Amino acid sequence: MTRDQAQSVHDDIAYMKALAQEGRRAPLLGGRVLISAGLIFGLASIVHYGIDSGMIAAPPVAYAVLWGAAMLVFFGVLIVQTRNCDRKPGAQSAANRAASAGWMGVGLAVFVISLSMFVVSWKMQSDVAFMIFPSLIFALYGSGWAVSATMSAQKWQWKLAVGCWIAAPLIAFLTGSPLMWLGYAAGLFLFALLPGVILVRQEPAEVI
Template identity: 85%
Template structure:
């Protein structure tokens, strides 16, 4: 190899090391989005428990209003928070871009699967398909935390990923019981709201 080729290889290695180091040093953004998701859908789940258990006497259409309203509220907040996050220092770092894409994939998967479940429910004239929704959410959240943990090298996020995957089949055991909604709310608080608060507290005024 020529001297220029050797130097080029060294430069490439140095660049890759810099990217890896950047991923470990840059605090992850997006904690506020997780807080919003955990809070909005967690509270909606508590209300769903009230409806399902008979504590709240409302017509069946209340479910559609509840979840439709929660979804619209979250989307409105999400658009605003994404714009705010993109303006922060470090938003374009490798770690934040990769984690952002990972969580975007999680969100899109949830949305697409909800549409698929709606089609199945319409075709079968049954809401059984939606009983899998909490398990699906926790399974996908586990994937999101796995990507985030890999890019940030923060071990506690791996624990979250594993906990989400364990919770996915466990929440299925509550299918058919109003307690499923309380379990779902607890999972959203533990796997989205609380870690979102931790991520926000890690954000310095100058990220990088």
């Protein structure tokens, strides 16, 4: 290999390294999706608490209507926000693509688990299966934040991941109490809504 060829290879490696570093520094663009998830499902959890506690008079079918409506609203908002996000500068960076894939996996897992719980509840004629739902969500959110933290190198997101994993078994102690749904709402606000706002505020003006 000649000196010019060696220099060319070196330049190519330096260029690819620069691209990787630049992509790593690109702002994460999923904040608005997290805000929507935290707000929509957090409010649904508060309404669920109201029904469970007797503050809101509603028939048992209201639970299915409540969460079904929340999912439909979120999916509608998700489609719009995903399209807008894909058009923003930095959307194709390695960090954003990996974080997006990680959170998409979380979302699909939540959807499939929800369907499975509906089937179990229908077969068993019991809502006991849904008592584990908040713990599962926090465990999955922790995985999403772990992927995001790794790819973006934003250490504060590791605190969210660990917080979610700690919250998962802790909220299980509220099983059987209407307070579980208030705790779930608080967790959604803390681990989705609030960090979503932080991510949006980190986006530079030209990206927003």
